[in-house]
Amino acid sequence: MTQAPFILAAMGLLAGCSREYAPDSQATGEQIFQSACLECHKPATNGSIYTLKARNANVAFIADKVHGGSLLMPSFPNMKADDLTKVSTYALEHSAVAGE
Numbered sequence: 001m002t003q004a005p006f007i008l009a010a011m012g013l014l015a016g017c018s019r020e021y022a023p024d025s026q027a028t029g030e031q032i033f034q035s036a037c038l039e040c041h042k043p044a045t046n047g048s049i050y051t052l053k054a055r056n057a058n059v060a061f062i063a064d065k066v067h068g069g070s071l072l073m074p075s076f077p078n079m080k081a082d083d084l085t086k087v088s089t090y091a092l093e094h095s096a097v098a099g100e
């Protein structure tokens with residue numbers, strides 16, 4: 001298992017890691033988005049930030065993504081349910097829907 005340290009380091013790099021960020025309780029969805037998401041998710045010229053598949057075009061999907069992250073996207077474990085709803089609603093309102 002001499003490769004273990006390398007594999008762990010690679011996983012740390014890949015797994016976008018997690019972000020400490022915790023929004024102010026007064027923050028709007030837009031403010032949270034600007035603080036936490038805009039660096040990676042910029043609006044297209046038509047104004048939409050995401051093009052979501054229909055089955056993913058809901059607040060629950062986005063909130064789950066933000067809370068849990070993915071291989072490439074950081075997770076935000078310190079966002080409360082309320083923050084997740086606010087930022088996810090904002091993201092959804094700025095999404096186009098294409099495909100299933």
Ligand code: HEC
Nearest residue numbers: 036037040051052056062065066070071072073074087091
């Ligand atoms: C460090 C960069 C980074 C940050 C910060 C980030 N994301 Fe992401 N996000 C990604 C990447 C890369 C993907 C594409 C890979 C994937 O889906 O896992 C992604 C995918 C997504 C998707 C899925 C889009 C689809 O087409 O299914 C949603 C929704 C999303 N991000 C929302 C957010 C929100 C909301 C925030 C802020 C709370 C955020 N992201 C912060 C990098 C980031």
